[in-house]
Amino acid sequence: MNKYMFMVFAGACSYGILSTFVKLAYQAGYTIQEISVTQASIGFIVLSTLTLIQRYNKKPGGASIPASTWLYLLLTGCCIGLTSYVYYLSVKYIPASVAIVLLMQFTWIGIFLEWAFFNKKPTAIQLLIIGVIWIATIMASGMLGSQNGHLPAIGILYGMLSALFYAGFILINSRLKYEGSSLTKSSVMILGSAVSLIILTGHQLLAVHHFNIQLLKWGAFLALFGTIIPPLLFAAGIPKTGHFKSSVLMTAEFPVAMCCSWLFLGEKISLLQWVGVVVMLMAIVAIKRKKT
16 A cells, blocks of 8 residues: 555544544534534634645745636535535434445445546446445445334435535545645635535524533544544545545545444444445445446
């Protein structure tokens, strides 16, 4: 595994812990609006500060981003913000271990997005493997068992929306040709994320009263592992690794999230669910190999 592949892998592992700690933040009394906007805002402040330091010191890579690239970076950032927002919403209604299963649907959604926007039609083998992923999804989610047999439809919808936005993020980022500073690139992306979340939740934020030091602690933790570390690693790694290899490496988020929900939330994960996880991971790797 070269360093760029490791960057994508480490970023995915960092994302994997988020759903569990968002669930814990909910239990502490904070809302989705408070959590998501605080996380994005802290992330933007930190990345922007580091970018200014980089430019002040005139280190290599500190050059300005071309104007033609700004739109794509902001759009990518919007995808990050929307992914986090609907993903966090999903864990409000369904177990964190189920939310991550739904998020992993980004792998096959990305294939259909490429078909829709770039006329890359999936092969018959890919469609067959996608069918296997769907079966594994039912197994891994626990829908066949008693514990997750009746999940709220709204939670499932939010989970699938998070997968759609995540697929869009990977697709846009993998096609972005920018060789400058990953730090500068990430700052602009997170600016797009923060602005999109403020626009989306601004009217709701006016009605909350939980802005305190504890919220800042939650926001700082989630910003570190969800807004600062992964975008920096993805910005540097995904363009070098490519869309398909990146999609495979980013599945590392899956087992990490499952283990965290089991360890920290006490969510029961049956043997059938673990089998479903393994089958899904194998199917995702297979579908990416067929694509390349």
